[in-house]
Amino acid sequence: MAEKKAEITYSSLINEINAGKFRPVYVLHGEEAYYIDKLMELIEASALTEDERDFNLTIAYGNEADVKALVAQCNSFPVMAERQVVILREAQNVGKAGNNSSLDYFSSYVSRPLESTVLVICYKHGTIPAKSEFMTAAKSSKPCAIMESKKVTEWNIRSVIVDYVKAAQCSIDEKSVIMLRDSVGTDLSRLFSEIDKLLLLVGNDRSISPELIERNIGISKDFNNFELEDALIRRDANKAFRIIDYFEKNPKNNPPIVTVAMIYGFFSNLLVASTLKDKSPQAITAELKVSPFRAKKIVDAMSRYRTVSCVNIISFLRQCDAKMKGINSRQDSYALLRELIYKMLHS
Numbered sequence: 001m002a003e004k005k006a007e008i009t010y011s012s013l014i015n016e017i018n019a020g021k022f023r024p025v026y027v028l029h030g031e032e033a034y035y036i037d038k039l040m041e042l043i044e045a046s047a048l049t050e051d052e053r054d055f056n057l058t059i060a061y062g063n064e065a066d067v068k069a070l071v072a073q074c075n076s077f078p079v080m081a082e083r084q085v086v087i088l089r090e091a092q093n094v095g096k097a098g099n100n101s102s103l104d105y106f107s108s109y110v111s112r113p114l115e116s117t118v119l120v121i122c123y124k125h126g127t128i129p130a131k132s133e134f135m136t137a138a139k140s141s142k143p144c145a146i147m148e149s150k151k152v153t154e155w156n157i158r159s160v161i162v163d164y165v166k167a168a169q170c171s172i173d174e175k176s177v178i179m180l181r182d183s184v185g186t187d188l189s190r191l192f193s194e195i196d197k198l199l200l201l202v203g204n205d206r207s208i209s210p211e212l213i214e215r216n217i218g219i220s221k222d223f224n225n226f227e228l229e230d231a232l233i234r235r236d237a238n239k240a241f242r243i244i245d246y247f248e249k250n251p252k253n254n255p256p257i258v259t260v261a262m263i264y265g266f267f268s269n270l271l272v273a274s275t276l277k278d279k280s281p282q283a284i285t286a287e288l289k290v291s292p293f294r295a296k297k298i299v300d301a302m303s304r305y306r307t308v309s310c311v312n313i314i315s316f317l318r319q320c321d322a323k324m325k326g327i328n329s330r331q332d333s334y335a336l337l338r339e340l341i342y343k344m345l346h347s
Contacts, residue, residue: 008145010035011167017042022083023145024113027138029091029123030149034188036122039147040087047085047118055079058086062093067105074109074117083116091123103128107137110144152186154261158291164192165208168199172208174293178226179210182262183219183253219253220246225262232263232344233301240341248334256333257324260340264317266301271310273298309347316343 016023017039026043028036048056056078060070065088078084088094094101103121113119127148128135138144152160158177165172184191194217198208201216210221223246231239247254273284279302281295288295305313320340323329329336 008147010039010147010149011163013039013145013147014042017046020046022047022118023143024115024117024119025110025138025141025144026118026120027110027123027128027135027144027146028121028149029126029128030147031125031127031151032149032188033124034152034192035147035149036124040089040120040122043118043120044085044087047083048081052078052081056081056084058084060086060088062088062090062101065094065101067094067101067103071105071109074119075114076117077114078116083118085118085120087120087122089122091121091128092126103134104132107133110134110138110141113141113143115143152188154181154186154265157181157186157191160188161191161195164195165199170199170202170206170208173210174291175210175221175226176208176213178229178262179213179219179221179224180217182225182258183217185258220250223247223250224254225259228259229262229266229297232266232341233297233304235304235345237341237345240345241338244334244337244341247337256337257321259337260317260321260324263340263344264314264321266298267305267310267313267317269294270298270301270305271307271314274302274305274307274310305347312347313344316340316347 013026022043026039028039030036044057058070058073060066067088070086070088073084074086076084091103094103103123106119106121110119135146138146158181161177161180162172180191180194184194195208198212198216201212202208213219214221223243228240228243230236231243247256247259269288269290272288273279276283276287279299281292281299284290284295284298285292288298290298317340320336323331323336324333331339
């Protein structure tokens with residue numbers, strides 16, 4: 001049986017580069033531009049010394065690149081250095097520069113690249129067609145590292161935050177994750193910038209807490225979507241409406257559409273969990289791919305919401321989402337949110 005090839009990830013490539021190991025070819029493509037840019041910047045900064053860059057660093061842009069000339073450059077040797085670096089940025093625009101612009105011209109080169117050249121192809125906001133001549137050659141080439149940078153969404157941002165903090169040898173609790181997710185969203189550049197700020201301020205316990213976030217980022221630890229979720233689980237109407245009042249007074253950090261999306265995510269999971277044969281936290285964690293902490297909250301909510309209630313709530317959420325987008329309604333978004341909470345708590 002053929003040996004299974006180890007998966008190439010952002011983290012694995014970062015570790016290799018930081019250890020001074022460089023591949024002859026990097027194909028970095030996908031929807032999430034942040035990881036592509038960071039890898040490109042790290043390779044550019046690490047593969048050559050400042051003195052070596054004058055003669056051994058070539059950077060081209062896809063909308064004006066002559067790919068045949070870049071292939072010729074890749075086949076040349078470095079000048080008084082161990083290696084040269086050739087970077088093709090914005091490769092998704094290749095093809096707009098004339099007859100000598102097609103990634104397919106790299107096919108023969110990536111099949112047998114020079115060890116003294118580090119070629120980096122950065123293709124953002126999409127993936128390179130899998131059946132193209134270039135990708136077929138790249139996938140068959142052992143020295144070629146292909147990394148797909150997948151889009152970060154509301155559904156997988158939790159693991160992104162946890163992994164980033166863990167890589168800094170720190171920890172973060174579930175409430176803090178949700179506070180960051182809801183206030184910053186999926187803009188990774190801004191999100192990691194805020195986390196880096198917090199990492200400089202952690203105490204001896206090396207932990208990011210809600211209190212630390214509140215003091216340094218300005219997000220309330222008592223009035224946020226995490227606390228609203230808890231209030232809904234407990235059917236605590238007074239707390240839920242106090243949180244909505246706070247949101248209305250601080251709209252910049254608390255857009256109603258984000259709150260509706262958060263509630264929808266939780267009650268969708270609750271509905272699925274209520275139909276499972278095994279309703280233990282362990283089974284819910286495995287089936288819904290949620291954290292054990294979240295699974296316990298779902299079990300708690302199941303004791304207060306029947307399956308039919310969850311179905312009705314999903315319907316209320318969809319109606320509210322449509323009205324907030326201006327469909328058959330001109331009501332204020334926070335008024336709609338209050339109406340939604342009332343219906344949920346009386347379902």
